[in-house]
Amino acid sequence: MPHLSTAAVLVAESTGTVHDATGTASYAWLLVALPLAGAAILLLGGKTLNKIGPALATGLSWASFGVGVAIITEMLGRGAEERAQHLHLYSWMPAGGFNLDAGLQLDQLSLTFVMLITFVGSLIHVYSLGYMAHDPDKRRFFAYLNLFIAAMLLLVLADSYLLLFVGWEGVGLASYLLIGFWNWNPAYATAANKAFIVNRVGDAGMLLAIFTMFATFGRVDFAGVNAAVGNASQGALTAIGLLLLVGACGKSAQFPLQSWLGDAMAGPTPVSALIHAATMVTAGVYLIVRSSAIFDAAPDARLAVTIVGAITLLFGAIVGCAKDDMKKALAASTMSQIGYMVLAAGLGPVGYAFAIFHLLTHGFFKAGMFLGAGSVMHGMNDQVDMRRFGGLATFMKITWITFGLGWLAIIGFPGLSGFWSKDKIIESAFVGDGWRPWVFGLAALIGAGITAFYMSRLFFMTFHGKRRWTEDVHPHESPATMTVPMMILGFGSAFLGLALGPTGVITDWLEPVVGGGEEHHPVLAVPVITGLTLVLVAGGVALAWLRYLRDAVPVTPPVGSVATRAARRDLFQDDVNEALLARPGLHLTRALVYADNKGVDGAVGGTAAMIGGTSARIKRVQNGYVRSYALTMLLGVVAVLGVVWVVQ
């Protein structure tokens, strides 16, 4: 079993290098505690904190970032094999033969996420100071943001699947609260519910995965599970892998649990940037990479991961082509980009590092673009219909430039971040034998072309071309609290890839945790793949230019082809869910309610009636006459003695 041997190597690597946390790392609990305290203070503090609350929350988020920087600095001072540390917090569940400690896993993978979450998260806190300045409920908003940061950090720092699940549910809760933040609008409240319910499906998968792990290994901490993988049966590992995949699909909006992400755009735009683009939705990718030992030993589950990624990247890209709502188009793009990451994670050690790499760069450019979208909405009276935009470049210079950098980064313009990270995934997808490299490689390649088309469409429709504004808008640039974070993220979109990718920094950094590093040879030569990608990207941009810049964009959407209409309806995802799940579910519920009423309640009610009837009958013996009481006693004595007499 070559896969098992790979796993064994990985286990040796990942367990052999974990030391107890010392120095700064022993304060790692502050990472989670600071924003959590912020959330608690803001929520419990009441109106007195309305003024200072948002600033406090922002400060605590930066403080968490500071702790993260201190830890990673210290970690960089050690050799690569000495870097991973483990911080034991307390004995969480001492239950007979099962002991689970709560602890934090401080390795290269989790700290990469800590950096992304705290840095982008803090920037978005700052941005929100401006974006939410006039919202009467902003204290609550910042409390939820802090809660999210804390939960997300717990998710990535947890040292066991169970503790991870606590963070997993925490981010789900924060996401729910923030999508429905403006819940006076019933549509937004419904969107929050939809996100929550779809995530339930994923969470059920996650829970079942943990149950199965417990049944198979008797342990649920990462170190224990990784060490025990070699002894488990193939069937159990595949089951765990698939269940983890279900969990990842729910959280990361992957096919077939992708339907909630578009609606989740109902939340305030900073939320869409932070939770539904940069961090939370990538938790699924983290989960898969963190479970690399399991997936490496279960090739069938890993193939499923790859297939899900490939389907989702095309699905999201196609949907993105047809959306006129700026945020929903970006959401479709997020889905598609995470599809790339999942695809990469499904490729195994050859792709893990690139999945995380793309996750990082995507966190920057997509968050930047969402913030740009928020800035556009800020200047356009909260409109999101791109058919009503156009020609904004001259009015919002900073937004135009920062968004432009994000656009170039995501389409993979040579030299910018996306070029380094996405093209690496495309290359990795072409690695392997048989049909797989061709299918997955081509899917990734075609996806790149479509991405170029829909992102260019979005960019051109918003910032260029004729003005198609409604009459009452007066577009203007946003305040500095909003533009500065956009600039920083724009800078990151441009150069983060260059700094980490071609230098080999990210692959070397992650190698002790996720493996990889050996040479692979794609079925096509690398220059050919790069060339093909660039040709497709150029084609996509050109097509968008032809249709949305050269030709006028109609204010009312044209009827469009069958494909366009399907894409506008999210490829009928809601109809499919409705037909396959909601309606049968409704019937099942009705049947169950009927069975409950007639069967269960009938049995319970019948028993109760029987007891009541018996009670009423026996009660007659209690007639209040001493003589009959005495007789009862006497009969009792006679019965007792009689029984003994008969028995003897």
Place this chain on the structure above:
Amino acid sequence: MTAALSSVPAADFVATKVEYAAVLPMFIVFGMALVGVLVEAFAPRRVRYPIQLVLTLGGLVAAFLVLVLYSRDHQAKTAGGAIVIDGPALFLQGTVLVLGAVGLLAMAERLDSAAPDTFTQSGSAVPGSPQEAAAVRMGATTTEVFPLVLFAISGMMMFPAAGDLLTMFVALEVLSLPLYILTGLARRRRLLSQEASLKYFLLGAFSSAFFLFGSALIYGFAGSVRFGEIAKAVPQVGGMDSIAVPGVLLIAVGLLFKIGAVPFHSWTPDVYQGAPTPVTGFMAACTKIAAFGALLRVLYVAFEGLRWNWQPVVAVVAALTMIVGAVLSVTQTDVKRLLAYSSITHAGFVLVGVLAMDRTGVSSTMFYLVAYGFSTIAAFALIALVRSSGSEATHLSQWAGLGKSSPVLAGAFSFLMLAFAGIPLTSGFTAKFAVFGAAIAHDGTWLAVIGVLASAVTAFVYVRVIVLMYFSEPSGDTAVLTPSVLTSTAVTIGVAATLLLGIVPSPLLDLAHDSSLFLP
């Protein structure tokens, strides 16, 4: 006549040695009772209440302190074997003292009158007669209840500590007679109260007869009434099971009557309903404790060797008690009768523990008695506060909507109901867990199953009361009186104990376990 007497060989008179340190608590209570009688005879009417209250409570507290600090280290078989002060006896005596004091607080509640509120001014007067009216006009008091309670408590202390059948019988009568009188002293619904008193007395006498008859048979079988001698005789005397087994069972009947086990339970609802409400609480808690103590001693010490004969019979009684108590509680419409049937069901649960026949049986039984005692005294103390046009409002319909009008009382009562139902975090859960656990460990699984099913049935009953209080509209003129510090203290102690024993039961469980060894 003289010739006949002289023909009896003169027995050598041996002075019996008494270990006073061991029996001092009993002496204190008994002595205080006698002092109380003197107070009734000589103290002016006006000062009787405060004197009696202080004397009685002081006596109980003193006895308890002596028991804990002194007698505990002087366990002994004393008074020629008539009294045995061992672990279970001390534990149960201490429990009776504490619960007796708590119950007394509720009984001493005066509200606005000069005498304890729940007791009639003149117990001997015919209800509604001019004589009674005159007594009320004169401001007569019935402070006799205090010495009566002390007499009952001294009997209850002696009952589980009795070393032979005759002492046990005397204790039984000492504890029963004051209770018969107390039952008939209710201030309101006098006729019901007197009827209850008479019923209790008649049926009690009937059951005492069974006890005596059984004792006679056992004397005939073993040639002694001492439990130790009987236990020795069981394996030695062959071929006389036809006397011994009916003897055990008749003695058991006498005790099962006091416990309120089916089919010897008929008196319970009528007496519980008719007696003054705090007295009901006192009886439900303390009488049960004493009677179970006596039953434990008889069955564990004297007749352990005959267990294969009596155990199945007692098991069937336990099962019947749980089932009949639970089923009958379903249709009750009076709170006091409901709690009476509840006490019957609980007696069944405790019997399940008794049948375990080892240390866990003793300790779980004793724990259950403590837990149930605190809850039930508090519950009856609360019932005494709910009034409708001057009289106690005991019909369930009068309790509707109390959650809105008297949230504290309804909250406390609901909590006690949950404890009776055995919901976790209350003492009721821990206690049930202990007895059922002991039963399952000793081939009593079927009894535990019946117990759990009966619990489910009774849970309906208790929750119905809660639902009635919180989810029904108030029904007119029900009012809740504001109690003085006496009842408040009693209820607070009862509720706090119910909660504490639910959350941290281990200290008491350990104490019960350490106290679970009988002296042979």
